[in-house]
Amino acid sequence: MRQDEVGAEAVVRVYDPETGMRGVLVIDSTINGPAGGGTRMVADLTEDEVGELARAMTYKWMIFDLPSGGAKAGIFGDPAMPAEHKRAVLRAFGRSLRPYLSNKDFLLGVGPDMGIAGADVDEIYAGAGAPNPVAWESSPRWIIDGDQAGYHLTGRGVAAAARAALDSIDRPIAGATFALEGFGQVGAGAARYLDRDGARVVAVTTIAGGLHDPQGIDIPRLLELRRQHGDGCLRVYGRGEAIAPDQLWSLPVDVIVPGARPRAIDAYNAGGVRARIVCPAGNLSVTDDAEDHLQRRGVVCVPDFVVNGGAIIATWIDILGGTPAQALAAIARMVAEVTSSILAEARASGRTPGATARARVRDRIFATRRHPISYADAQARAKQVLHFH
Incomplete structure (x- = not known):
């Protein structure tokens, strides 16, 4: 795992003999405030992947100037294990991390991610004997249009970033064509808001396969089918x-949205990308060499940690006592502003948007005072950044 002038500050490995639970918590940085990030549970998870995701969280908090550092938790196991065993594993994971999960001056919280839903996070905190500090993950107060907020927050930011990127090439979002990798919480949320903005989603893939309809997919219908059939919704869609x-990347669309595991677009397949814009909803979706290749071909690649920043913005809105409506409005405004700013700076400098964004983050990191910021200080700072009253 990489450790450099930014972090990682701590790597905590945990094991429970009774359940067989193996997990890791990586605290990348607390330089800007208590660390926070999601919890990933997949069978082929590696410690290096968790470390890379923790660094991505540091970039994400810092690019929006929010008072937190990056962290990521990982559980090595199949999330489709029997429900009772998964519950025992999650509680064992929380119990093992009790000293960290109960200290908000150090760890803001661990949230949902691949293989972990909001209710699973509640189980982790129950194991630690501590309340889940972030209500939007599972609280009835954060139900939006009949779905938990996770089906809205990051997706709202994806749509805002896509609109800003399209603006940068003088292409309106109304009528623009999109291809989405993934139709889980993030992909479904992105499709919902893109559809509302007048975009035309023409392709979607999941672990169960893919669907392409050049005339445009009926997103409200597909969302309803997803509630009934999960990833099998594509098989029963009927058109x-x-x-x-892997055919998704070569479709002739305006925007592709990678949204699954890291390195979906790499040096090997970047040459086949036919979209004008790559707008990654997933973490680490595009490798650096792939982004260089795309830039040489005139393809705009928005940094993933800008595109998928919706949930971290909502986290601070939630902690400060805000509402879902306030969170969605802040996400739309902040993601669009940062996307436009990064793309304009990248054009002026000739660097890729990713290199531009990472340089901005590192400048902020090294300008920050090197002593811990308390949870109370972080709350005050978040109110200023979010214009929260």
Whole structure:
């Protein structure tokens, strides 16, 4: 795992003999405030992946100037394990991390991520004997249009980033064509808000396969089918043509949205990308060499840690006592502003948007005072950044 002038500050490995739980918590940085990030549970998870995701969280908090540092938790296991065993594993994980999960001056919180839903996070905190500090993950107060907030927050930011990126090439979002990798919480949320903005989603892939309809997919119908059939929604949709997931990258669309595991677009397949814009909803979706290749071809690649920043903005809105409506408004404003700013600076400098954003983050990191910021100080700072009253 990489450790450099930024972090990682702490790597905590945990194991529970009774359940067989193996997990890790990586605290990348607390330089800007208590660290926070999601919890990933997949069978082929590696410690290096968790470390890279923790660094991505540091970049994400800092690019929006929010008073937190990066962290990521990981549980090595299949999230589809029997429900009772998964509950025992989650509680064991929380129990093992009790000293960290109960100290908000050090760790803001661990939230949902791949393989972990909001209710699973509640189980982790129950194991630690501490309340879940972030209500939007599972609270009835954060139900939006019949779905938990996770189906809205990051997706709202994806749509805002896509609109700003399209503006940068003088293309209106109304009528623009999109291809989405993934139709879970983030992909479904992105599709919902893109559809509301007048975009045309023409392709979606999941672990169960892919669907392509050049005339446009009926997103409200697909969302309803997803509630009933999960990832199998594409099989019962009934229109369009089936495609293999890797065919998504070569579709002739305005925007592709990678949204699953890291390195979806790399040096090997970047040459086949036919979109004008890559707007990654997933973490670490595009490798640096792929972004260089895309830039040489005139393809705009928005940094992933800008595109998918919706949930961290909502986290601070929630902690400060705000509402879902306030969170959605802040996400739309902040993601669009940062996207436009990064793309304009990248054009002026000739660097890629990713390199531009990472340089901005590092400048902020090294300008920050090197002593811990308390949870109370972080709350005051968050109110200023979010214009929260």
